Amino acid sequence: QVQLVESGGGLVQAGGSLRLSCAASGRTFSNYAVGWFRQAPAKEREFVAAISRSASTYYVDSVKGRFTISRDNAKNTVSLQMNSLKPEDTAVYYCAARPGGVYSLTLWDYNYWGRGTQVTVSS
Secondary structure, three states, X not given: OEEEEEEOOEEEEOOOOEEEEEEEEEXXXXXXXXXXXXXXXXXXXXXXXXXXXXXXXXXXXXXXXXXXXXEEOOOOEEEEEEOOOOHHHOEEEEEEEEEOOOOOOOHHHOOEEOOOEEEEEEO
């Protein structure tokens, strides 16, 4: 079992930055791939970024060049650095983990989820 807790959300003006963190407890986090997803009001949850056990990364096109995902296995954390934020980035952001170390773009492939952290970008 893996427990995930997100932090770092908040209110920021367009063009600003936030750094989200996903802290894990439980099993060996380094063996898991981690994804970040987001859900805006009245919209489906969507993939944002993911990182594999070997630190390979993947991003949805809308955040490429603005967001950076990274992991620190010694601290059992995965971070999402978000720069040049836009109002359309407003959503609840969730981190999720799946065993085996290979990331997936599909939320159904993730076994463990945090409760989310709100990100609001004002124009």
